[in-house]
Amino acid sequence: MCKKVALTGDRPTGCLHLGHYIGTLQSRVHLQHEYDQYVMIADVQALTDYFANPSKISDSLFEVVADYISVGIDPELTTIFVQSEISALPELMMYYMNLVTTSRLERNPTVKTELQQKNFGGEGIPAGFLCYPISQAADITAFKAEVVPVGEDQLPLIEQCNEIVRKFNRLYGVDCLKEAKAHLSQTARLVGIDGKAKASKSLNNAIFLSDSADIVKQKVYSMFTDPDHIKISDPGKIEGNVVFTYLDAFYRDKSEIESLKQQYQKGGLGDTALKSLLNETLQSLLSPIREKRKSLRRDYLYDVIHHGSIKARAIANETLREVKDAIGLNFFNK
């Protein structure tokens, strides 16, 4: 009961892939034993990008839950909940919105980078997008999360949250909100099978946890290697060779990989042999996940997020009560 709370989550905009697996999913499977872990399916936050195409979110939601459970996130140890079911979150956000200026949001490095990538241009920046760091602060503080697993690019969001926490506690003379620490994930982002960019659904260059064995094999055999490595006897390059990147990430015997790399660089090791090894590796990783996934009935997934959301709602409501008490706006629920 004295475990620290960890909060993490995903925007449900498609099935999860191997990049998520090494980036966050594996870490959650470990963290759930150390922490009181909450995993939020951030459908509302996804809307800041997909408000004009919301079916992408509703179609993905149960797929993401299935991905979670099939990789070993255990609903007995981890509370999986749906953001849009927790009405205290937008209420907290609204109270925090008075404590953050628009210029501070525009200066947030994560927001700045995303603004450049998204290029809203003449249309202007939707208020919901600019304010999403405040929404994240609501998520984190609602559960009094002390640990938030994030990538390095998201550190400014934790800092923004902690600024709100300090300002709120100082302004209202309380200590009900807790500062959070980032838990940096060690693994780098996984490159796409084309070697060009991060694996992602939108670039169609990712291997999904739910891909069939045939599709996985097909994707592995289409991976980018070294275009100058024509004959088996040719020396081959390791840098930018996606097959090696994936073997580094997923093959357990690191010394064997080292000797394969040496052999490849000298010449005498063919791409097909390497791809066959990677395919076997990924099949043995994904096969039990796929089997587990098949066994999950929709009713069960529904129950998991329903119960998770009920539990999360009670906790967030309690924080909201403390926040409204601190401000002095709790007229009926004392």
Added chain:
Amino acid sequence: MCKKVALTGDRPTGCLHLGHYIGTLQSRVHLQHEYDQYVMIADVQALTDYFANPSKISDSLFEVVADYISVGIDPELTTIFVQSEISALPELMMYYMNLVTTSRLERNPTVKTELQQKNFGGEGIPAGFLCYPISQAADITAFKAEVVPVGEDQLPLIEQCNEIVRKFNRLYGVDCLKEAKAHLSQTARLVGIDGKAKASKSLNNAIFLSDSADIVKQKVYSMFTDPDHIKISDPGKIEGNVVFTYLDAFYRDKSEIESLKQQYQKGGLGDTALKSLLNETLQSLLSPIREKRKSLRRDYLYDVIHHGSIKARAIANETLREVKDAIGLNFFNK
């Protein structure tokens, strides 16, 4: 049951005064017979200005309810509710925030004027302030208000709301949100007793509905008239003469006022006689209001806003359900 809905409200930041009486309170007493009227005590909106001094809001809340009921707003005809009690409002706001750009908010004439007045300066504009028109759109649409009594300076807020309504309905292919019409109040704003500006609590130049008979008399006798009208026989000026402004607003017999004005301009009518007439007029207006106010017990006021808030909550929740259905985010409440 087929009456149109009217929504109106006040930020609870002090007792209401005669300016409110002629500006909105009188009109609400009439509107409650024509419309299904909701009066919102906008404590959350008040926080956008008073987040650093929230006790101003909590201290005023019951005073404002007492003002409402003492002037004749009837809880049997009008639903009086507290904004912070309606969690569906920030949820609706959050969904609407994706549909409005920050540049559109900055171009809103009402927001522009207020930004100039408030002069946030180096501190920057709080996100809550910039987004308050979206919060108002949530209030109006939650109750499907078709009529919103406002002053002319607030018309851009209704237009902003209707833009959101049209965009939401078009984007999600629904018609669940309703456009609202402004109901312009006819009476001009009441000048302060010093003649310098609008009557307001912060300028300490207003006559409050809860002022004692002595205080009212004292304020009337300190009113600005015509500084050049020294002797009774001197001709006096009507323009800028606060006593005449108040008589115009509160004295019933308009032809009698006309003949008093002529007499004053010619000379031969003293300020004291005029102030005595205004004092009698205001005492007879305020005396029953003050008596009614005294009879209102705190328990009763509590019950009024408690029941009003329960009723308002159910209606706003129903709209939220429709909105989430339209977006496709209603997973458990179908």
